[in-house]
Amino acid sequence: MNLATLQSQFAKALHYQTSGEDCGITADQFSADERIQIYRNNFIISLSEVLSATYPMVEALVGEACFTQIARQHVLSHPLTEGHVTHYGKGFNKTIKQFDQVMSYAPYCAEVARFEWCLDVTRQTHCNARTTENLIPLADLAHVNESQQPNLVFHLRAGCSGFDSNYAVFDLFHAIQSQQLEQLNINQPQQGVMAYQRDQVVCYKLTPQAFRVLCALENKLSLGEMPKVMLDELNHITALSLIDGFTIKEM
Amino acid sequence: MKHQALQNLVGVGLRMPHLDYFSRNPSDLSWLEVHSENYFQPNSAERIQLQALRNHYQISCHGVGLSLGSVARVSQEHLAQLKSLVDVIDPMFVSDHLSWSEHGGHYFNDLLPLPYTEEALNVFTRNVQEVQDYLQREILIENPSSYVKFQHSTISEWEFLAEVQQRTDCRLLLDLNNVYVSAFNHGFDCDTYLAGIPADKVDEIHLAGFTIKKLEKGEIWIDTHSRPVSEEVWQLYRRWVKQHGPRQTLIEWDLDIPAPEVLLAEADKAKRVLSEYQTYSALESARKAS
Numbered sequence: 457m458n459l460a461t462l463q464s465q466f467a468k469a470l471h472y473q474t475s476g477e478d479c480g481i482t483a484d485q486f487s488a489d490e491r492i493q494i495y496r497n498n499f500i501i502s503l504s505e506v507l508s509a510t511y512p513m514v515e516a517l518v519g520e521a522c523f524t525q526i527a528r529q530h531v532l533s534h535p536l537t538e539g540h541v542t543h544y545g546k547g548f549n550k551t552i553k554q555f556d557q558v559m560s561y562a563p564y565c566a567e568v569a570r571f572e573w574c575l576d577v578t579r580q581t582h583c584n585a586r587t588t589e590n591l592i593p594l595a596d597l598a599h600v601n602e603s604q605q606p607n608l609v610f611h612l613r614a615g616c617s618g619f620d621s622n623y624a625v626f627d628l629f630h631a632i633q634s635q636q637l638e639q640l641n642i643n644q645p646q647q648g649v650m651a652y653q654r655d656q657v658v659c660y661k662l663t664p665q666a667f668r669v670l671c672a673l674e675n676k677l678s679l680g681e682m683p684k685v686m687l688d689e690l691n692h693i694t695a696l697s698l699i700d701g702f703t704i705k706e707m
Numbered sequence: 708m709k710h711q712a713l714q715n716l717v718g719v720g721l722r723m724p725h726l727d728y729f730s731r732n733p734s735d736l737s738w739l740e741v742h743s744e745n746y747f748q749p750n751s752a753e754r755i756q757l758q759a760l761r762n763h764y765q766i767s768c769h770g771v772g773l774s775l776g777s778v779a780r781v782s783q784e785h786l787a788q789l790k791s792l793v794d795v796i797d798p799m800f801v802s803d804h805l806s807w808s809e810h811g812g813h814y815f816n817d818l819l820p821l822p823y824t825e826e827a828l829n830v831f832t833r834n835v836q837e838v839q840d841y842l843q844r845e846i847l848i849e850n851p852s853s854y855v856k857f858q859h860s861t862i863s864e865w866e867f868l869a870e871v872q873q874r875t876d877c878r879l880l881l882d883l884n885n886v887y888v889s890a891f892n893h894g895f896d897c898d899t900y901l902a903g904i905p906a907d908k909v910d911e912i913h914l915a916g917f918t919i920k921k922l923e924k925g926e927i928w929i930d931t932h933s934r935p936v937s938e939e940v941w942q943l944y945r946r947w948v949k950q951h952g953p954r955q956t957l958i959e960w961d962l963d964i965p966a967p968e969v970l971l972a973e974a975d976k977a978k979r980v981l982s983e984y985q986t987y988s989a990l991e992s993a994r995k996a997s
Contacts, residue, residue, distance in 0.1 A: 457859055459826050460778045466819060467810040480822070482856040485924045494854040494920075494927060495817060502816045535813035539772025539785045540744035583748035655752045 466492075470499050471532055503531040503544065510545040511572045513632055514552070517562055526552055543580060545573060564623040564642050571625040575650055575657045578615040582652035585614035591701030594694070604704050606680025610673055610690070613700040616651040618670045619659070626661040651698055660696055665689045670698075678705045713953055713981045717974050718767070720959040726756050728967045729764075736974060738765035738799060740957050744772045746796075747788040758795060767800040767911070767957070768793060769880075772814070775834045775848070776807030776821045786841050793842060800911060800955070802847035802880045803838075805831070805868055822857035823867040828874075835875045847910055848872070849880035852888040852917075852930035864889070865903030872908050879904065881954075882913035883943045884936065888928045897943060906951040914944060914977065915959040933962035935973060941980070948984045956981070 457465075457480045468474040469492050476488030483491075504527035508515055515523040530551040536544050549569035552558060558565055591611055600608065619625070624641060626648045631640045647667035650659045662670060669689040672682050679687065693699065718738035721729060729739065739760065746754045757766065770789065773781055793801055806818035821827045838846055850868055862870075872879055881904060890897045916934030920927045936944075936958070948954070958973040 457822075459822065459824070459830055462822060462857070463778055463807060463810040467813060467815070470815060476855070479855075480858045482858050486922070486927070488855070490922070490924075491855045491927075494929065495815075495819060498817045499815045506816075536816055537812060537814065539774060539782060539809065539814055540747060540788075541816060542744075542748060580748070583751040583754075585750055 466495075470496050472496070500528055500531050503536060503541070504528060506541045506544050507531070507548060510576050511548060511569055513572055513628065514548070514565060514569050516632060517565055517568060518558055522555075522558065526555055526558070529554065545576060548573060564625070564628075567621050567623045568625055568628065571619060571621065571629070574617060574619050575659065578617055578650040578652055579657050581615035581617075582613075591703060593701050594699060597702065600704070606678060607705045608679045608702050609676055609705050610679075610694075610702050611676075611700050612670075612673055612698055613651055615657075616649060616698050618647065618649050618662075618667060618674060620647045620667065621645065626659055629659055649693075649696070649698060651696070653697065662692075663689070666692050669693055673699075713985055714978050716953055716955050716981060717977045718765075718955065718957050719970050719974050720769075720957060720961070721757075721760075722961065722964055723753065724964050725967050725970070726753060726760075729760060730756055732967075733763055734971060736764065736971075738767060738955070740767040740769050740800075740959075743768040743770040743789055743792055743801075746792055749791065754792075761796055765799045766796050767802065767955075768796065768798040769849075770801070770803040771816075771818065772808065773803040773834075773838060774807050774809040774814070775803055775838070776805065776819075776827065776831050777809045777834070778830055779809060779811075781834050781837055782809075786838065790842055793844075800847050800878075800880075801842060801844065802849055802911070804849045804851050805864075805871070806851045818851050820851065820853040820855050820857070821867075823860040823862045823864060825861065828867060828870055832871055832874045835871065835877050839875065839877065845876065845878050847878045847880040849882050849913065850885050850889075850904075852882070852885035852892075852928075854892055854927060854929075856893055863895070863900075863903065865900045869903055869905055872905060878910045879908045880911045880913060881909045881947075882915070883947065884913065884915045884917055884940050884959075885930055887937070887940050887943060888917050888930045891926075891928045901943075901947060906947075909951070909954055911955045911957060912944065912947070913957050913959055914940060914973075915961075931962050932959050935969075936976070941976065944977070945980050945983065948980060949987060953981050953984055 462480060465474055465479045469476055469479055476492035481488035481491055507527045530548055534547055549566040552566040552569050622645050624644045624646045626646050627640055628642060631637045646661060648659055648661040649670055650657060666689045669686045670693060715737040718736055718740055721739040721741050746757050748754060804818050808815050808817055808819055848871060886897050886900050914936045915932045916936055918929045918931040920929050956977045960970055
């Protein structure tokens with residue numbers, strides 16, 4: 457068996473698509489499949505631990521045993537595509553949706569997973585960010601001519617992103633952090649923003665109006681391109697330290 | 708070698724739960740080893756902490772994701788990330804494993820076993836050479852622990868490793884726990900293995916704990932890094948050091964990570980072994996002189 461075939465067969469065996477006997481493994485008191493099971497366990501457990509670290513809220517909601525089953529299915533159907541696990545875990549919300557019992561018991565569970573993945577992406581984006589744009593610091597706003605003000609474009613900090621949900625996931629996040637779940641009403645829509653601040657990912661609930669401003673900023677609209685009613689909410693976004701700087705759009 | 712210099716040979720694996728501890732409590736260790744891939748992100752808090760720790764410690768970058776045994780060539784993106792880390796940290800060692808972990812663009816986050824054949828040797832040495840050329844430095848290759856043997860292997864693991872070293876001029880990282888675990892799992896003798904490893908090419912030794920998995924048909928020993936170093940592995944370490952001299956020695960602990968004090972107590976044991984060597988070495992010199 458050449459190396460390419462062996463590695464192909466071994467990879468299949470790790471996914472239970474073939475047995476250890478097809479990998480040219482020597483059997484002794486243990487069968488080839490019993491021996492390869494050790495590698496299957498290592499592979500599934502190690503990536504499940506990555507999911508557990510990325511989705512602590514989901515795990516708290518469904519319990520460890522149920523989480524292990526969902527994670528196992530995800531690992532076997534979503535390959536890691538790099539030699540490190542930093543970006544692993546995308547699509548876990550879709551895997552959760554395949555578990556009917558989980559979805560009927562906690563229909564918001566997949567949405568919580570989408571929320572936690574967004575938190576992780578916020579962290580990843582900050583951690584890999586490189587300065588690419590020549591942003592002008594907010595402190596220099598005073599030097600902008602009045603005629604240029606409609607052309608101002610405010611830029612959100614790296615990783616800063618809006619999140620819109622049919623469930624009160626922001627309240628859930630804060631309730632789990634403070635261990636105060638009694639007052640939580642999960643069945644209400646919520647919008648907010650996630651950002652990386654002071655070495656951690658934070659999230660803020662926003663009013664629908666403020667959320668629209670955030671979306672406009674994400675789309676890099678200039679002040680002149682935003683409806684005037686939005687401008688009142690801009691101070692709210694600025695106060696949360698979400699703005700990295702500004703540029704002046706050429707019209 | 709002076710007493711203090713010998714003590715400085717012992718380091719510990721720096722894991723995430725201990726980052727704050729080592730940042731706040733300067734220990735008397737001179738070096739720490741990290742898993743390179745955990746520090747690839749240039750702006751992560753962990754990378755920034757590691758850069759700060761570099762002011763107090765030598766750092767060794769130990770990789771688990773190069774997949775040097777894969778038929779495919781080493782990922783250029785992975786290599787670029789590793790080089791970026793190496794350029795910033797200026798590590799004492801860069802190392803990875805005699806294993807593979809990628810096939811068809813899919814990675815398995817594990818150290819998978821190779822068949823010890825001429826074809827695998829050609830693939831492995833090609834990839835090691837490519838990494839060394841890219842990084843412009845020698846890397847250390849670590850012997851793995853393994854749970855399977857392949858029917859078509861034509862040479863032993865130690866012969867394969869020695870040949871890799873000879874063909875690529877890489878250095879070796881000798882994991883004595885892995886030798887001990889694999890020796891049990893495959894029924895070879897540890898001394899035979901160690902006799903086949905060119906000791907003068909070994910720059911670093913790893914020590915760790917393992918777990919015994921009891922099955923109906925017998926036991927398989929698993930390299931879990933979740934326990935103290937076993938007494939048998941300490942004995943193996945004593946014997947190797949006595950025969951070949953001291954080396955940079957690392958205590959690894961990756962699962963069920965204990966309080967830092969427990970890890971440091973294991974490091975102290977390694978230091979005591981090196982002290983024993985020093986005494987032995989002095990007595991030998993005196994005996995020869997008389």
